[in-house]
Amino acid sequence: MGAALYRPAAMDGDGPTISRPVPDNAAAVLPVHLALLILAAGPADVVPSSVRAGDPDRGYEVLRSKPLLPPDFDRETLLRLGLTWPGEMKAKAKAAGEEERIAMALARYGLVAPPADDPIGGEVLNYVETPNGWVMNCFACHGGKVAGRTIPGLPNSHYGLATLTEEVRTVKLMTGKSLSHQDVGQMKIPLGASHGTTNAVVFGIVLDAFREPDMSVNTGRDPGPLLHHDMDAPPWWHVKKKSRLYIDGFSPKNHRVLMQFMLLPTTGRETVLSWEDDFRDVLAYIESVEAPPYPYEVDAALATSGRSVFEKNCAECHGTYSTDSSAETYPEVTVPIEVVGTDRVRLDALSVSHRRHLGTTWMSRYGEDPVVEDPGGYVAPPLDGIWATAPYFHNGSVPTLAGVLSPEERPTRWRRTENGYDRDRVGLEFTAVNEVPELDARYVFDTRRADIGKTNGGHTFAADLSPSEKRALLEYLKTL
Template sequence: MKTSRLKRLITASVMAVCVFSQVAQGEDAAARGYGVLTEMPLLSSDFDQEVFDNTWQSWPEPLRRKAENASPEERRQMAFDRYGLTNRQDHASGKPLQYVVDETSGDWTMNCFSCHGGSVYGTSTPGAPNNRFALQTMTEEIRATKFKLGKPLSRMDLGSLVIPLGTTHGTTNAVVFGMGLMSSRDADLNLIASPMESFTHHDMDAPPWWHFHKRPYIYIDGFAPKGHRGLMQFTLIPENGPSFFHEHEEHFRDVYAYLSSLRPPKYDGPINSPLAEQGRALFQQTCAECHGTYGENGQYPNRNIPLDEIGTDPVRLTALTAEGRTKYAKSWFARSGDPDAGKTIVDPKGYVAPPLDGVWASPPYFHNGSVPTLWHVLHPSERPTVWRRNSDAMDSERVGFQIDVVEKVPLTEPDVAIRRSFFDTRRFGKSNAGHDYPDVLSESDKRAVLEYLKTL
């Protein structure tokens, strides 16, 4: 009896050690993955510290005069605010989360947090969509500063003259950037001569990375199976040949572990619990079929909604051709060797309804970032045509951005950064139409669902 009990205790102890070891290894891999993104330059450098410190000289008046009279620290913060950069909370020197900065050479190299490392209502949050990122404006002013300083131009400086980087701050043309990089590679990622292709340029709102652990496929149309190799696609600059991808594959297994470890922040404001519970029941009746259920036994269906049913802007879906998706399916990126990985979907019919974990923390909404608050998602006829975020603080009543609504973008405004802070839903690829399902709910039902969404 004693021997049997001792054996059970030993077995239980060994199992506990094994589980602890696996958890520890997972935590170590996630920590390494974060280190890869923040400390390892995987692209060519875009500019150096001297250029960044002097970008204020390319700003319009009166901002330039204000910067001239400011201290270096104040100018740095002004630049961070203008371009949508945030400080790394884990680094005492205040390195930007969005760039790898070499302290010896001073080189700045973009990393994945440029789009996927923003702030949640003013709090720097790795994995949150960077809804402030001003890549086009920043690149134009970096290029102008290099001319002033007599510095050579980078690939980004020149490439942005051909492929626009984003027409509205907080959104980017990253999908087309990836398509352009992929067009000059064969299936084994060797560089090949390829004719100039015509791409359908369109802006996208980056999804939050804290959804990654739930989704078996990636991208809004869900065409690509999730895998560590697929995460490497945006490092396809000409300087990175096939050997680069083989050498860094283990690093991206760690990046995969890091993304898988992320979870959304908790809503820290007051919640009307009875109203939220009412909203939960309504959500399960009207929304869960596509967006899933939440809580201890929650399930995510990964459902692709046909375009003619969802009715949201079609440009993102049609911009990627079946030929382009087929090329990806045959490439090294899709040949991960993972027996659990699905097959590339070369002809998706619509968009995948995303998980809604932390949805309160990731405005704006829809794949193109056209809807500023959850209230507007629930009120399709009330969505503003032209709007602009006016504060870092949350609109706690409507849950999302505090905004100004105007008739049109002020084209006479001399500061391009201000013009690009306005979102005009009449522009190509920026429609806020569709997802009219909330129209079946009464106003009181919508209030209850909105309260429930805060709890996810």
């Protein structure tokens, strides 16, 4: 049927290649961060639970082809965005043709072209292209590139949502075009302080405030105090191993929870309920995405040594791995925040009452799918494809796996290159910077921003390993 699924297959040259259409698998349709939209619900008789199995092919088609939100901008606006750019970039865009200007815009805002064999086509993976404009889809945060190659289901560590929205709004005001919900929303709620991260948990809290328990709209409800913070998206290929969603594992894994992001006040109750089968298919697609294999050479002897280090020091929380998936284990352990020690703002942003409410709603089938009200920490994730998923930790604060293993290697302020990959440290190619530039500040990740959850401390479990053990462990991690 329609769209075939895509999976990173054999690698060649300098990076991963996307090859043949193959049913695949993905992991958490919406990052941990949208956890609060689940607070929208309805009485038990709203919609009966269907037993229809999800169709992963159709799920991919839904994500790539069905506009589930209003358009953010049109192609004409995209072509004019260079008018807002600084200095030489503005001059270059002004002199460029349409194709080059589109390429410049995609690079600036972290948008990626679809895989070469994608059956849907179009100019960008991250938005649905319609006659009325470009509509954000789930690949905005969950469709990225590593070493210059697009991988659906990979966290989009380039995505500059705040920068894109700000500059789109400027062009619209210059040209007399109407503002979208995103343009207006940014004036009230920050969208993200650095490229690759978003304030999505708070998006969920606010959207939930517009919903009654039966999913009907009430824009008079108060969202209460908001703890703005940045989150990195998780890889979709982890979802199939998990029984629960999000970094704190508080939410059941079901297709209804994945519907949170579309709960704009303009999306009525009946429309939301009518899309349930679509998201049944989306979850099936997500659970078909496979982790991409490491595309470069691996020192097999060193990796074998690293496996022993891993199994002694890491497997208890992160599981075991094998070429035979049936022989793998994943314990889905929640590590108390006092033990893991990573930034706790994400955990604190959702209160017990927020989480408890999910257990009363249509999203959890009125508690039939259990909710963890006070998780107390973060779930140690699976590590499949970890080589590709930099930056690391739930807030994206550490650019390489070497930094995860050795806290002293974590930069305080850093800026990545667009397509570079660090094979030695395993992760992003980056430069440490002394100061955050006034222009394009969002390209720099500043771990001093404890107020918005961007610190890079914690997870010191490997700190006492010897340099040779860490080197072997890094080599083994490439093979997962």
